Amino acid sequence: MFINPVAHITFDALDPYRAARFWSEVTGFAVHPDDKEGDDEVLLEPQPAQGGVPGLLFVRVPDAKSVKNRVHLDIRPPTGTRDEAVERLTALGARIVDDRRAPDGVLGWVVLADPEGNELCIERGAAERGPA
Secondary structure (H helix, E strand, C coil): CCCCCCCEEEEEECCHHHHHHHHHHHHCCEECCCCCCCCCEEEEECCHHHCCCCEEEEEECCCCCCCCCCCCEEECCCCCCHHHHHHHHHHCCCEEEEECCCCCCCCCCEEEECCCCCEEEECCCHHHHCCC
16 A cells, blocks of 8 residues: 655756745745755755645756646645635736636636746635635
8 A cells, every 4th residue: 555655746847946936935845955046956845744745846848838737736725815825826926827716706716827837726725615
């Protein structure tokens, strides 16, 4: 039986350090202390309180993203609202790709693209969902 066999989720990036810094703001994961600007690989490590989730690895590639991701991350803000998270991430360089919020503003999600063009979805925050 495997217990979380996934070590990393890997993103191709033109600028791994810049991409990692953005995703650090999204996830709260820390840039590995040995990684620095200009490196070809940059690792984001989850904090111990975040449990046994895989890290995010950003690897330099020579070509820009050209098609929709086949896999993306759905982000559920642990504090605040979905709309506050969208506002915060667009201020950090993300752009809105598709707005799937329901007209009543309660249900739905927002599809963003990070500064490298990788999609991510912002769901309603934990407080907006109520008790599990």
